[in-house]
Amino acid sequence: MIATSRPTIWEHAQSRGVSRRDCLSACAWMTAMLGLPATAVPEITKALETKPRLPVVWFHFQECTCCSESFIRSSHPAVADIILDKISLDYTETLQAAAGHQAEEALHETMTKYKGEYLMLVEGSIPTAANGVYCCIGGRTAQDIVQEAAAGAKAVIAWGSCACNGCVQAAKPNPTRATPLHKIISGVPIIKVPGCPPIAEVMTGTIVHLLAFDRVPQLDGLGRPKAFYSRRVHDTCYRRPNYDAGLFVNSFDDENAKRGYCLYKVGCRGPVTYNACGVMRWNGGVSFPIQSGHGCIGCSEANFWDNGPFYHHLPSFPGFGIETTADNIGLAVGAATVAGVAAHAVVTNIRKRHLIREEMKTSEDVKDGRAEQGGE
């Protein structure tokens, strides 16, 4: 499975019967997807022609494999082919033919032979409770495996929300202490591609960028490729004009829902979620949740499971029961304050009545004083 002399991606594609035409069209497609101008097509093509295949190891830890599922549904078949088939996916638990010792050997071989060159992809979070026993592969904990593999990796991609922020495993109370990748390893560039799952084209796009330019794409403050995560879903949402006009769906069965108004009031997380759904959409650009009438649940943001309920704009306030929002609490405390103030006013009139009476007397004195002054 491991190439000894490393053929270029194009050579490899040829040997698999991919035509020159298909390959070029895939290159053009990938260029467009990366948001690059048409003038960059030759650059991408050249890179795929001349660059040797990139050795890749792809780990699966605490996850549901939705990232892999998304990935293999990348809309351009040649892209999926080229990426999945033509990177040397030397180790990946869900897709590899090898098993048991063979698989472990393949992994070990890649890690030693291509030390400092291989790309490490991680799907899933890493449990750290009880010394990490909640996720063991080949008798070793995920934590152990990741740390060893990261030491020799050229770059690391954290696939999906699990690897980026812990996703559902890390939701309260997080019994296995599921931990995102960046809190386990350091010293290697980490590219975060969050989402549950990430969009297929975002995944392939990130890999193509690494393949073609041999460097990490431009990242934002949280380590996500800017090309895909620099804008909120809300910023590219086709329902946005309804938002600005104040036309909102109030419940899922009202007239406004049928008219396709904005889903803000029924909990849409688009305004706080950085992802490319509004632009790239899903399943080859067919649709995305909002287009199908459901608000964004913020699947590419940290803690989105705990920020519920999904169908309310304001979340339940931490420490209070579900459906108790900051507004409920504020209103109660506000009412108590008004009551307290009123009580204080009453008590003031009782306890300070002498003082107030005296104060009034004094002011009369002052008035007298003015009269005297005037008479002088």
Next chain:
Amino acid sequence: MQSTSLGRVYVWEIPVRLYHWLNALCIVVLCITGYLIGQPLAIQQASEASFSYWFGWVRFIHFVAAYLFLFNFAFRIYWGFAGNKYAGWKNFIIYRRKQLKEIKDVLAVDILQADNKPIETIGHNAMAGFTYFLTFLAFLFQCLTGFGLYAAMSKSWFAQLFAWIVPLMGGDFAVRQWHHAFMWFFILFAIVHVYLVFYHDYVEGRGEISSMGGGWKFIDKEHHPVLKKQDSDKAGPASAANDI
């Protein structure tokens, strides 16, 4: 029979008064528009989106008020160094023993009303100063979270200066939630604050309410060193109100 005579003290200079009312106005506007942003009105209508922009306007007003609020606040900090002693920053930092004692007194006399001796202060009393200090912290927090959120919707370099706050607080969602929750601090503060202003005016009769209009407050001359001196220098009948 004459037990007290009051003197007039110019406490709140014009900049403080302008600051105060602009600040109060901004806060009222920010609370109303902010609440609407969090909980938009339910309008059932079949108009096309291109015919209206009311939610856009609500947000726009929130952001305009936000800029005013921030720069007004920044001005007040400056005035804490440039203004008179009643406006000075020292009123807001409680570190002297005298201030601690005054806080205790205010709690006993005004809040719990266990004691009836009058407290003679002319600027902020120490308790008020401390409360305003907390309020200024809330201003700061609201500006940081607000402009942090705003960074995602604005191209201006100024908003981008606050972008770092979002990852620090764990993402836009969390920032928004805290920004929303802190609105209630302002509402609660306003209720108590306005009540206390009326309370002092009523109980002490020293012009507390009008002081934020004209700047003057009244104090028993016995308790003010300058007025006391002026008074004793002037032989003859005490004039009712001396200005300083």
